[in-house]
Amino acid sequence: MSVHQQYALDTYRAAQRGEPAPPAPGLHDWAAVRELRDYRRFEAVLAGRPARGRIRLALARLLPAGRRHRAAGC
Template sequence: MNAMHQHMIDTYRATQHGTRIPPQPGRHDWQAARELTSQALTRPRPPRPPGRLRTALRRLAGRPPTTP
């Protein structure tokens, strides 16, 4: 079953129950992507771990330590 089949089933159920019909698949994809991008840009980043902890985590991940 693809997205269009699921939309047809959801539309049928919505009309039977008297609720709103869902939007068509792919209709608001650009708007959703734009909102996610803007949220990611405005969300504050978590603080970086201190130097020694960061070095240990990089070593465990198999990456070479960086020099500051």
């Protein structure tokens, strides 16, 4: 059974029982991905590892180790 067939069946059952329809498949996928990213960052901070963003990672790849500038407070 495909995801869409299961959704149609669940929607039909909910209508028969007078319950609200379930959310459409894929509706909250990006929110789940963001939650996972935030959770991993939080776990990294608790473990004592700095949470690194995309910009810092890109600069670390582009600049040689001796030329990296570390601003005060970072």
